[in-house]
Amino acid sequence: xxxxxxxxxxxxxxxxxxxxxxxxxxxxVTSSLRGQLVPICAYxxxxxxxxxxxxxxxxxxxxxxxxxxxxxxxxxxxCMSLESALPPTLPRFVISLLVGAAFAGVAGFLIGIxxxxxxGDYLAIVTLxxxxxxxNIINCLYVGxxxxxxxxxxxxxxxxxxxxxxxxxxxxxxxxxxxxxxxxTFTFGFALVLVALFIVLNLIRSRAGRAIMALRDNRIAAExxxxxxxxxxxxxxxxxxxxxxxxxxxxxxxYSTITAAKxxxxxxxxxxxxxxxxxxxxxxxxxxxxxxxxxxxxLLREFNDYRMLVYAIVLILVMLATNNATFKNxxxxxxxxxxxxxLIKRKEGTTDGNS
Amino acid sequence: xxxxxxLISGLSLGSVYxxxxxxxxxxxxxxKMLNFAHGDVIMVGAYVCFFAMTRWGINPVFGILLxxxxxxxxxxxxxxxxYKPLRAVxxxxxxxxxxxxxYFLQNAAQLLWTPNPKVFTSVVGNxxxxxxxxxxxxxxxxxxxxxxxxxxxxxxxxxxxxTKMGKAMRACSEDKGAAQLMGISVxxxxxxxxxxxxxxxxxxxxxxxxxYPTLMPTTGAMPGIKAFTAAVFGGIGSIPGAMIxxxxxxxxxxxxxxxxxxxxxxxxxxxxxxxxLLVKPTGILGKQINEKV
Numbered sequence: 125x126x127x128x129x130x131x132x133x134x135x136x137x138x139x140x141x142x143x144x145x146x147x148x149x150x151x152x153v154t155s156s157l158r159g160q161l162v163p164i165c166a167y168x169x170x171x172x173x174x175x176x177x178x179x180x181x182x183x184x185x186x187x188x189x190x191x192x193x194x195x196x197x198x199x200x201x202x203c204m205s206l207e208s209a210l211p212p213t214l215p216r217f218v219i220s221l222l223v224g225a226a227f228a229g230v231a232g233f234l235i236g237i238x239x240x241x242x243x244g245d246y247l248a249i250v251t252l253x254x255x256x257x258x259x260n261i262i263n264c265l266y267v268g269x270x271x272x273x274x275x276x277x278x279x280x281x282x283x284x285x286x287x288x289x290x291x292x293x294x295x296x297x298x299x300x301x302x303x304x305x306x307x308x309t310f311t312f313g314f315a316l317v318l319v320a321l322f323i324v325l326n327l328i329r330s331r332a333g334r335a336i337m338a339l340r341d342n343r344i345a346a347e348x349x350x351x352x353x354x355x356x357x358x359x360x361x362x363x364x365x366x367x368x369x370x371x372x373x374x375x376x377x378x379y380s381t382i383t384a385a386k387x388x389x390x391x392x393x394x395x396x397x398x399x400x401x402x403x404x405x406x407x408x409x410x411x412x413x414x415x416x417x418x419x420x421x422x423l424l425r426e427f428n429d430y431r432m433l434v435y436a437i438v439l440i441l442v443m444l445a446t447n448n449a450t451f452k453n454x455x456x457x458x459x460x461x462x463x464x465x466x467l468i469k470r471k472e473g474t475t476d477g478n479s
Numbered sequence: 480x481x482x483x484x485x486l487i488s489g490l491s492l493g494s495v496y497x498x499x500x501x502x503x504x505x506x507x508x509x510x511k512m513l514n515f516a517h518g519d520v521i522m523v524g525a526y527v528c529f530f531a532m533t534r535w536g537i538n539p540v541f542g543i544l545l546x547x548x549x550x551x552x553x554x555x556x557x558x559x560x561x562y563k564p565l566r567a568v569x570x571x572x573x574x575x576x577x578x579x580x581x582y583f584l585q586n587a588a589q590l591l592w593t594p595n596p597k598v599f600t601s602v603v604g605n606x607x608x609x610x611x612x613x614x615x616x617x618x619x620x621x622x623x624x625x626x627x628x629x630x631x632x633x634x635x636x637x638x639x640x641x642t643k644m645g646k647a648m649r650a651c652s653e654d655k656g657a658a659q660l661m662g663i664s665v666x667x668x669x670x671x672x673x674x675x676x677x678x679x680x681x682x683x684x685x686x687x688x689x690x691y692p693t694l695m696p697t698t699g700a701m702p703g704i705k706a707f708t709a710a711v712f713g714g715i716g717s718i719p720g721a722m723i724x725x726x727x728x729x730x731x732x733x734x735x736x737x738x739x740x741x742x743x744x745x746x747x748x749x750x751x752x753x754x755x756l757l758v759k760p761t762g763i764l765g766k767q768i769n770e771k772v
Contacts, residue, residue, distance in 0.1 A: 246761065253708065261743075
């Protein structure tokens with residue numbers, strides 16, 4: 125199996141969509157799972173986009189939720205302010221997504237210029253810092269709308285917006301946005317996943333993508349053959365943050381209320397876990413890992429209070445099993461004992477998806 | 480007067496960050512990994528001390544010692560079980576394991592001790608010293624925290640620079656392979672580092688909860704992140720750097736809260752961090768490593 129085999133990736137995603145649609149029409153999907161479908165799509169887009177930064181560009185980012193947050197809030201503001209001007213849902217949804225992606229992309233560009241000059245753990249901590257700053261700023265932001273247009277206010281309260289009679293407060297500081305009309309559907313989410321895959325896979329397989337991977341493998345060597353470091357690093361980072369913004373809009377339009385606290389450090393870490401478990405640079409792996417890990421806590425419901433504990437143990441064991449040689453061999457011997465070796469088609473080098 | 484009182488509470492908070500950051504930076508210097516579970520070891524230390532004092536009525540001093548002992552054992556066990564098998568793999572994988580460990584500790588604490596916040600009684604009481612005709616009041620815990628931080632720093636510097644184990648630590652942080660060839664037991668050295676870092680985390684937990692008395696399973700998370708930031712701020716891997724970074728971070732946070740905005744204080748802290756890192760990309764006391772081709 126070649127890494128990032130496009131037929132495999134598109135094939136699995138489309139097949140999964142069709143199967144879930146069939147199951148839904150047959151009524152075989154539980155309501156708790158149905159509620160997870162849009163978040164799964166949003167997290168897949170997040171994981172795929174973060175994989176572009178962490179796996180393909182090779183820079184650890186701990187603030188990816190910040191871009192998701194920007195996308196979520198700008199997208200929802202766009203959606204709510206267009207409500208009267210553009211009643212049909214599909215174009216309004218698409219415009220909201222584009223607005224979310226654009227704002228997150230611009231933020232990614234502005235943050236990327238200073239951040240990408242740093243290396244390794246220092247870069248990671250600065251992305252963490254930006255994620256926290258974004259969360260803090262949105263927590264202090266008040267946005268309202270009336271017939272004169274949008275009103276912004278910072279650090280005060282919703283009265284400072286000076287709204288006319290009949291105007292509505294959209295972002296209410298730490299209370300976030302309430303009363304969102306849920307526009308996201310599984311089909312929209314699926315479409316966004318396809319678009320994200322299309323963008324990322326094409327980027328990886330293009331000239332620019334090869335330049336980005338060359339930077340990851342050896343920056344100095346790449347620079348010496350004339351690859352523009354800043355340009356390609358920014359290209360990957362901005363694409364990644366714009367996609368995260370779109371994912372944020374999709375995610376936010378699935379709930380009736382959102383707050384900035386939802387997109388905190390833990391969310392960034394959650395997505396990073398998806399990416400690392402799926403395999404760095406392996407897009408298919410990201411999709412699978414995201415799906416499994418979002419559903420896993422639901423499946424562990426019978427463990428009740430213990431489910432997050434079990435989740436943590438599973439996470440540690442998977443990391444040990446995929447990375448520790450002794451652990452891996454013991455596991456393999458165990459498998460061989462249970463199943464005769466002839467029955468296993470041994471494909472060397474495919475057991476671990478990471479590069 | 481407000482300036483002075485902000486400065487003192489900043490110093491006190493910064494001292495807690497510094498003690499936590501010492502644990503981060505020592506582990507990073509030697510094992511080259513970010514131990515995200517460190518923040519949760521703080522929480523465990525605080526809980527142990529809390530139960531020792533309230534449930535068993537143990538003297539606070541012994542409570543702290545007990546918390547240190549429990550955290551030391553916990554830190555070494557964590558290292559042995561989760562990090563040691565992954566010593567040869569890229570640090571990102573160890574980071575994820577550490578995050579798993581952090582989830583584990585938080586959820587285990589939630590099951591053992593319920594998510595309801597507990598009110599931590601300060602180990603030295605709530606007394607405060609009034610100066611300048613009562614215009615300036617300094618709580619005793621602030622003084623104890625600052626003093627503890629300086630004592631720990633002095634002892635640790637002496638230990639690293641003057642003992643055989645300290646020498647082994649410095650050797651391991653420079654080159655593990657060469658250290659091994661010189662007959663240093665790398666595994667033992669790393670275990671000792673984790674033990675010291677975790678014992679310090681217990682002290683930090685008790686001091687933190689004495690000043691800010693809400694104790695929950697997630698209490699350690701945010702101070703953990705801040706202390707990690709402080710360690711990077713001062714130059715990760717450098718012990719005086721962790722101290723300077725921690726104290727500066729605490730002061731900036733309290734000044735940000737007092738003079739700019741309570742809601743934006745974290746943003747101010749992180750903004751200063753970003754500016755420092757842009758000017759000095761390896762932190763205040765970090766070593767500048769020249770690139771070789």
